[in-house]
Amino acid sequence: MNLEFINALKDIEKEKGISSEVLLQAIEHALLTAYRKNFGSTQNARIEILRETGEIKVFSRKTVVSEVTDPRLEISVEQAREIDPDAKEGDVVDEEVTPQEFGRIAAQAAKQVVVQQIREAERGLIYEEFLSREGDIVTGVVRRQETKNVYIDLGRAEALLAPAEQIPTERYNRGDRIKTYVTEVKKTTKGPQILVSRTHPGLLKRLFELEVPEIFEGIVELKAVAREPGLRSKIAVYSKDENVDSIGACVGPKGIRVQAIVNELRGEKIDIIKWDSDIKVFIANALSPAKVVSVEIEEGEKIARVVVPDNQLSLAIGKEGQNARLAARLTGWKIDIRSESQQIASSEEGKEEDPSCLE
Structure with missing residues (x-):
């Protein structure tokens, strides 16, 4: 290994975004495995690659003792002081033991491990990148x-x-x-x-945030989303600035903003309704395009009883109940829809059954 090798690692760093230091540490680990396999696993060794030149050095870590019993793990005080003049008994010193033929063996043995480390580092970077993009x-x-x-x-x-x-x-x-x-x-x-x-409500929400600058800037707030993917969706929006029309901002000039989202979702119809802090008003808005006569709510059970004109009943319920279902999901309330004539008939039945109404 030489300076060209170090430069090659720097190129990998630029191209793949993997730190050259991470690669060098991985290579040192691989070379240590190769050294122990080929030159004895009992030695307490460490490998160092000089960052400036790419030169490889192998060091045997030995304990300084007064009398050497195992030369693979111990070194005398006299020999230790040739490496470190301040060495004393009990210290640990690094003695260079780089074999002459180590370069060839190391390159051969470490190649696969290095490739694997590069792959793992890339996977780690990809994981971190996409983990931050959840949602x-x-x-x-x-x-x-x-x-x-x-x-x-x-x-x-x-x-x-x-x-x-x-x-x-x-x-x-x-x-x-x-x-x-x-x-x-x-x-x-x-x-x-x-x-x-492609079905998550968050997809629709993020599409509006990308397409509508007022939502991205926080002027218009997207309060709730309800979807039946591929068929129809409802979103509730609210403007923090009374001079900004929340629905108009989402629709865009000539409907260009909402149409771009409809195209991305391949024709999914989108109802944009105005959110209101008054739950009665919000529920009435949520049943758009149907017109609502009245809304009565039961707070405890979160049930809303809605009355609509006779000619608006099928529109309020929607095809196979779709409009009512989406409105319920959007508001978080159970919605019971009746026409005016049904409400009148129900009221009259109630009077007949109530003894207090009899003469």
Whole structure:
């Protein structure tokens, strides 16, 4: 090993982002293993690579004694003082014992270990990089599909999009460029495993944060998200600045902002509603596009009883109950929806059954 070797490690540091010092320490460890294997494992040795020149030195660590009984582990006071003039009995000194043929043996024995250490260091860097991106969006290219799992190339790593995290209406073709939400990063023996999702509500939230400057800057706050992935979503937004329209900011000029998100989610419809601290108003807003006549709430059970015009009932409930379900998830309240005529009929039945109403 020489100066060219040191320079090569610095090139690896620049290209792969792995510290040359980490590599040198790994190589020293590998060389120590090779030395013990080839020159005796009973010696208490250490390996040092000179950082300036790349020269390898092998040192045998020996205890200073008055009478040597094991020359592999002990050294006399006189010999020790040739290495260190201040050495005294009981000290430990390093005696250089570098074999002449060690360079060839070391290079041969350490190669595989060094490659493995480089690989492990790269895995560690990738793990740390993506661990910090949990709860964030990553963009990648679909590489392959195996047993319904989709594998996405993120550049330095590969992510797994499991069947449960795939939008049922989507098809993922090799070469497709898609955005996914990082749900978890795990350490495994084969390197970091990055789990991503296309169905997580966080994906929709982060897409709006990326697309709407007012949300990113904190002027508009995204209060809640409810999704039926691939079909329809609702988000509740609130503006901290009365001069900024929260819904208008999310929609964007000519709908360009929300349309970009709809396109990314391949046609998923998105309702943007105004959040309100008054739960009655918030629930009424959440049932948009239906108009609401009244909202009565039961605080203890978190049930909201909503009345809508007769011609708005099917709109409020939505296809197969979708609008009502999303509104319930968005607000966190159970929602019971009735038309005006149903409410009147229910009230009249209640009066007939109540003895106090009889003459």
